Amino acid sequence: MRIIKEARRSFNSTPIYNWLIIVLFAISLTVTLFSLSSAFVSSGEGNTYRQMYGETNYYKITDNLVGNAEKRFFNSEDSVGKLKRFYSMLSSSEKFEYLEIYKQPIEVDNFKGGVDFLYNYESGLYENQPLKRELTLSDGYSGVFSNVKAVWLSENSFSSFNIAVANGRTFTDEEYQYSEDAVLPILLGAKYKNYYKIGDTFHVDEIVTCGEAQVVGFLKDGTSIWTGSHFDNLDDYMILPMINDKSIISDQADYFRQVVLYLMKINGLIVSSHLSANEVQAYVNEMCRECEIIPSSYIDGATNSQSYIFGLNINQIIDALTTISLFLVIFACFILSVFMFTKIKQKLRYYAILSLCNFTMQELYMMITFEVMLFIIISNLLSFALSGIVFMIMQMPFKVQFLAYILVVDIVAALASILPSIHELHNSDMTVLFRRR
């Protein structure tokens, strides 16, 4: 009891330094936990997102052109040309097959289907956006439009996912080529059979253009596609052809149309039977470099994709985090060790007086140990609180096995702090020290 009392008294004798060291140690532990969790998530992503469909891996590719990166890119010279070249490299790669699949709702005039076909209803947005609304489109057409679930598919997506029609026909080669005045062909999912028939026409406003659309067929019941992270059943979808447009930009409207089109076309799905996510990412990084697309597109599940943070990829960030956490932990252990050693050295007379007052050397060693443990326990608690907040905000997982790493750090810190201090105390002549002023 008196050991604890004296250790607490000793601990309380340097409150400012104590808290500085505790905060330093807690931060180092928090960064360690964060880097552990990041590494865990990273390795987990690699396993989770590298999905198999038959014998084939499907990797979702997503552009990184958001915020300032987007502004910088579209302010650069020949930005559309860069997108086109990147798309061309993706679609003609010998390393993998590229499927152009893009999900985006379209506005359909006088929609006949139920609410389960509507994007706003499915996503819960209908409270802010009505399921039906009056719109006047850029071509001057006015009507009552509904936001309907739709997906653009390239020709090879049909063969890749064995998509076939139950009635009507699929898209013809000509229908995959852009034509300003052509009627937009549309395939409907199986659930649409009760609402539309082949040959029905309606006005649509979609992301690339607006105009008249015509139903050319119905997909087989249960048709699904893989979109990178999960299967999408197309029974309540409208399917549009992912058009190709190699025309030269004629005006500002045409520029925006092509920008949108090629942004759609480069956010597809990469198919490979042998490449890992990181290998695909490496190829994509190379293509982006050649096309001057910065930051490059990223592959779901890859850990070498470029991030917004200093242009590093996830692996590099995790490596940097690990290095920082390791440095911080070593630094914190070193500081704690030096602090305790200095404190013990300065308090040798105090320990000598305690030994004069019948404290055994073991009790003095236990006092030092208890004081160090106080540092470590408080640091751990603070670190867990900090980590809890950080992990909650960043939605990162906390695994029990992380505690084993923290325990190792704690043991190293404790030994590094206790042993030199005890050694110093052990080698001190108490009979001389308590006679000092």
Next chain:
Amino acid sequence: MLIELQDISKYYGSGQNCVKALDHINISFREYEMTAVIGKSGCGKSTLINILAGLATPTSGRYYFNGNLIDFSKQNQLSKFRYENIGIIVQNFALINNMTAYQNIALPVRKRFVKGKLVDSIEAIANRLGIYEKLDSFPYQLSGGECQRVAIARALICEPKLILADEPTGALDADNAGNVISILKDITEATVIIATHDMEIAAQCQRTITLSYGKIK
């Protein structure tokens, strides 16, 4: 006999650098006797006090306390021996500055006292030594004489059989030194051994032992 030292030696260093602080000395101390150990600086007085207190291990020889051989190899037993039998007073008081006089006096106390009894005991000793009013003061708020009285109170709190005082008046003026010696003379319930180079103090003790170069003269 309370204490019997047989052929006790204490050497520091080895070979040509060997310093013989105590060299094969044989002494006995009777119960309740007040003894002065005198001699010049470096004659071995403090070493003798340290060995008697169990704070230093003799190089050779035997130390009997109340007929029991002291085993210097067992630190915990030595600590227990000190706790049960020894009170120590040193020249510079050895008080802890950030503890009050009360806390300093209570420092050696283990489980022997229940809390109320401890308070009573400390207050009684403080009264006896004239420092009752100073119990809440810190050492830096006390005079040298008061500090030494706090140190004496700390030495007495566990009711030891032996009080060891190493130059207890060395840091005090003549008046305070006189007071401290009076207090030590008044301790009738324990054997008192005072290491000093002051012949006036030695003259007030019942017995005087002179040490010279580690040997008894």
